[in-house]
Amino acid sequence: MADKLIQPTTVDAKKAARKLCDKELQQGYQPSGFYEYTDKEGNPTYWRFRMDHSDKEKWIRPLSFNGGKWELKEPNFPNGKKPLYRLHEIVNPPEETVWIVEGEKCADVLSKLGLLATTSGSATSAGTADWSSLEGRKVIVWPDNDEAGRRYAKDVTKQLSQRNCNVRWVDISKLGWSVGSVGSDAVDWKLLYPKATKEDVEELLLINPESDDTPAPDSHQGNSSPQILGQITKNCELFHSPDRAGYATVPINSHKETWLLESAGFKDWLSRRFYQTARTVLKSQLASDFISALQGQARYDGDEHPVFIRLAKKNGHIYLDLGDDKWGVVEISAGGWSTIHNSPVKFMRPNSLLRLPIPERGGTIDELARFINIKDDDLILVVGFLLFSLNPEGPFPILIVQGEQGSAKSTFCRVIRKLIDPASALLRSTPKNERDLMIAAKSGWLLNFDNLSHLSSAMSDSLCRLATGGGLSTRTLYTNAEETIFQATRPICLNGITEFASRDDLLDRALIIKLPPISPSKRREEKTFWEDFDKAYPKLLGALLGGVSEALKNLPNTQLADPPRMADFARFVTAAESAFGWSDGAFMDAYKNNRDLGREIVLESDSVALALLKWNPDSWDGTATELLGELGKHVPDDVVRSLFWPKSASALSNRLHRLQPAFREKGFNIEWISEGKGNANKNNRDLGREIVL
Incomplete structure (x- = not known):
């Protein structure tokens, strides 16, 4: 273990550096960077600082506190391997991608954007660093745009390959460098795109160092537009829904999004990524032709998956799309509910869909x-x-x-x-x-x-x-x-x-x-x-989710003695009663x-029903034609002449069929009895039926 600083701080280290570098300061060098290296717990182990001269010369030295005094050298590390920069940040969480750059300044730029970034220091330092903390991690190397940067990327890749890391490189030929940009790095890219975000960095094109050579500095071997589009979409999952519509699940940042291929949203994403890569506008006809080709692949070569809006169900669990930037969902089961990422079902989002709040427990539906x-x-x-x-x-x-x-x-x-x-x-x-x-x-x-x-x-x-x-x-x-x-x-x-x-x-x-x-x-x-x-919103949503979970738990043991027409609805809500303290x-x-x-309401809004209720016979039987005439005696003439009054026996019969359930609840029993062959004298215009009330 390196000599651990107990008392001195970075402020103390900067003061010590000025004293030890007094000669260089008098020669015109000015401090331009001061970088603290830590152990896994965040304790300082040593520093590296840089000074620049007006004649473009740079002076970089390590600084450590050994045996009670400051020295311009590295401390003694186990096996001679020094820690990575910002080590305490990159060791957790282990599932996140780590970005490796050449130099602390580049690492700081990416870190400020919210990325996990580190370096071993200079272009020749890869072999002297301790890479064990990245064992099995996903790593992206961003080479500087020069031969030294290329060698450093190869050296880092060699070290990480021995530790079972999944290593990709940023394709620096697609970063939009101008001629004469040899030596440009992540700092220069951020200056070129000052409004760039973490998401912009995560969408940079990557190449596989085992199968692709890094282009030489200032190389302008551009691919054709279709090739670039192919690169952009090579990691998209193309599939179709049961109605044969084509979709793409697109990896964006640390999550995945599903888009209808023919949607404006997918075309906008494709156009943006094309511009980021080729630094030119994607032509509309090329975009349409390429999307049509993707449609064919999705429909005939892709798997079939159902696509959902807001809610889905899979393996007995219900999923609620929160509509947030990370495409998070709530998973609801008989055991409770929780928010998760990486949804097991495919949600699409219409343009009008807005985000739900993160639900909270402890609320009441009252x-x-x-x-x-x-x-x-x-x-x-x-x-x-x-x-x-x-x-x-x-x-x-x-x-x-x-x-x-x-x-x-x-x-x-x-x-x-x-x-x-x-x-x-x-x-x-x-x-x-x-x-x-x-x-x-x-x-x-x-x-x-x-x-x-x-x-x-x-x-x-x-x-x-x-x-x-x-x-x-x-x-x-x-x-x-x-x-x-x-x-x-x-x-x-x-x-x-x-x-x-x-x-x-x-x-x-x-x-x-x-x-x-x-x-x-x-x-x-x-x-x-x-x-x-809005203040009550999260807990109201949480209370509803708790009710859904309770329903899923109780459904297998919930039965209705007299199920209504909407039996599934009634049984589900009955199964949730205990979540809200309702009585059985x-x-x-x-x-x-x-x-x-x-x-x-059914009876009161229907002219035939009102006529029958007004008449209110104890019993009656006859043909539909006879019934239509009898009912007409109990309503005003203008109702009989209106469009809402049945004009034929068949129209009356159809109306009574629809009203039959409501009449049954009022005590009216309407029956249709087929005539026998011996009743040939009945009027055939009455559809061969008698109505018994």
Whole structure:
């Protein structure tokens, strides 16, 4: 072990250096660098300092404290091997890449950017250094742009190869040096690109020293543009999704990102990397042609992998994309939740996707009531919707939020969306057609449609298919024969003043939340409201994640005595009840009451249902035609003439089929009885059926 400094500090060492170098100072040398070498614990072992003269001469010496006095020499090291520069920083963490440069000044430049950087000192020092601390590490060597730099890189590589290191070199021929830049190094590169970041350094092109020769200084043997593009993308994983779309998983810095090959994001990345490498702009046609070639490779040569937005499930674990710069995810299992890097599933990120906070433990879901205007009895339903929306598989209920003007419907829905799937636009206008709905579903996880006043039958059916996992289809743009199929399942939230949803299929899948009026004394300023929410945000998210974990743990032992239509949803939330201190069966009680409300809305919004309820016969049987005439007696003439009144027996029969579940809950039993062959005198226009009430 070297003589360890106990009392002297770097300040003391600088004072000692000035005294020992008084002669050189008088000759015109000026201090230009002072570097402290440490042991693994960070204790100083010796220093190296440099002085420069105006005639370009440099003077570099070691300085140590031996036997109680300062000397211009190195201390005695075990086996004559001296420690690496910044040794205490590079020994931990052992999984991170270490950058090796020639000279302490270069190492300091990279270290300031956040990289683990070191050196053995001068160009001839590789053989005298102790490299054992880098055993088995991933190492990148950045040679100086001269013959001495090339030799140093080779010497370092030789030392590290004996220690099972994975060694790559920075391809200095692609750094954009100008003619006459012999001797340029990492310091000069940083001066050339003063705004360069850690990420920029980590994206520099690398070469393998075992298979590629380092180009001679000032060499300008440029590759062609396609060759450069090939180099840039050689480490990308090309694959396709089940719908045959091409993707690339791209290594960026210390993580990986997944991009749709035809996306603007991938093209931007490719253009940036090309410019960094070739110092010229990537031509648009070349980029398009090259990406088309990658598409073919991904589709026909690449593996098939599912691609997810925000949420995914694999091997019984749920993964939530945090949307942060490191592409971190939350892993949720029956044993709890934790944040991890290197996601085992492939997430893609639409342009609108925003980051979630790092979730925190110790919060309570009851805090959510501070940020949404809701009746106490309905909070359990909203929490249930949020919980199941964090389950990637569905089928999902549709959350319908109603209330008078000023009841904070839009704020309510923004909070719901931001809690689990923040986006640049938290609310959307009503989609005009299935293509618009498909675009919305490709842009996020939880779909939030604001201020609805009417929902067409076609759009109501499309929303039901999307919430339950049915496909959406539309003609592919610029083609006549091709069809685009979008297969996905999404949680959906709708809000409006009126009871805009009336289709029984949708309402049978819905959670209906009616917001109470807000008194003026309880209104808050927007800025203050969101500041308070952001403070509570991490713990609210953590509480929800805890509920999902509890559901995964309890699901195998959770059964419902009388499963409703949305049985998967009800069973999942019931399994999570213990996470929030709810009593057994509390959710199902609230859900049953809410479903009763939905059935009332179905009946009250349908003219045929209102006529039958007004008539209210004890029993009746007859044909559909006869029933249509009887019902018409119980509504005004203008209703019978309206577009909403059935005009034929078949239309009435179809309407009654849809209303049958709601009528059954009201005590009406509607049956369709086929006629026998002996009843040939029945009117065939009645579809051969009798309706018995």
